[in-house]
C-alpha cells in the first residue's frame with residue numbers, strides 16, 4: 097500500500113520515499129508519494145524522482161487498472177531502480193498549485209449552479225463542469241460576482257473523514273452532494289468549504305478560497321437536451 101501524502105498535506109513539494117516495487121513496464125511503486133494520479137477529472141501530477149546516482153522525469157502517474165489504493169509512477173526514460181532503494185520526490189508545484197486552485201474553484205462553481213453534475217475536467221488555465229441543466233440561468237454576471245465574493249472572503253477549505261456506514265446513514269445531511277461517494281474502502285473523505293459546500297472528494301484543494309484568485313465565467317455550451325457545459329477561467 098502506498099501512503100497518499102498529498103491527501104493530508106497537498107503542499108508537500110519534496111519527500112523521501114522507498115521503492116517497494118517496479119512493474120514489468122518500469123513503473124515505480126513507492127511506500128509513500130506526493131504525486132497525484134489522474135482521477136475524478138484532475139490530471140496526474142508532473143515531477144521527477146532522484147536518487148544517489150540518478151534521476152528520472154515522470155511522464156504520468158496512474159492508478160493501475162482503476163485500483164484507487166495503489167499508484168504507479170510512470171517514468172519518461174529507463175532508470176534501473178529496484179525495490180529497496182531510497183529516492184527523493186520532487187513535485188512540479190507551480191503546475192499542481194494551479195490545479196488545486198482550479199479544482200477548489202469548481203467546488204464553488206457547483207454551488208452557484210445548483211444542478212446535478214454529470215462530468216468535469218480540471219486544467220491549469222481553466223476548468224469545466226457539465227450540468228444536468230435544461231435552461232441557462234439568466235443573470236450570469238451575478239453568479240460570477242458571487243464566485244469572486246467567496247474568493248475575496250478567503251473561506252477555509254477543510255477535510256473530514258467518515259465511515260462508509262456514517263456516509264450511508266447521513267447522506268441526507270449532505271445537502272450539496274453531487275456524486276455518489278467513493279465507498280467500499282471503509283471510509284470516505286469529505287471536503288468542506290466554509291458553510292457553503294460539503295461533498296465527498298479525493299482531489300487536492302487549496303487551504304482557503306482566497307488562494308484561488310479572481311475568476312471569470314467562460315463559455316456555456318449546449319451538450320444535449322438537458323446538458324450544459326460551463327467553463328471557468330482564472331481572470
Ligand SMILES: [Zn+2]
Nearest residue numbers: 199287297299
Ligand atoms: Zn475536490
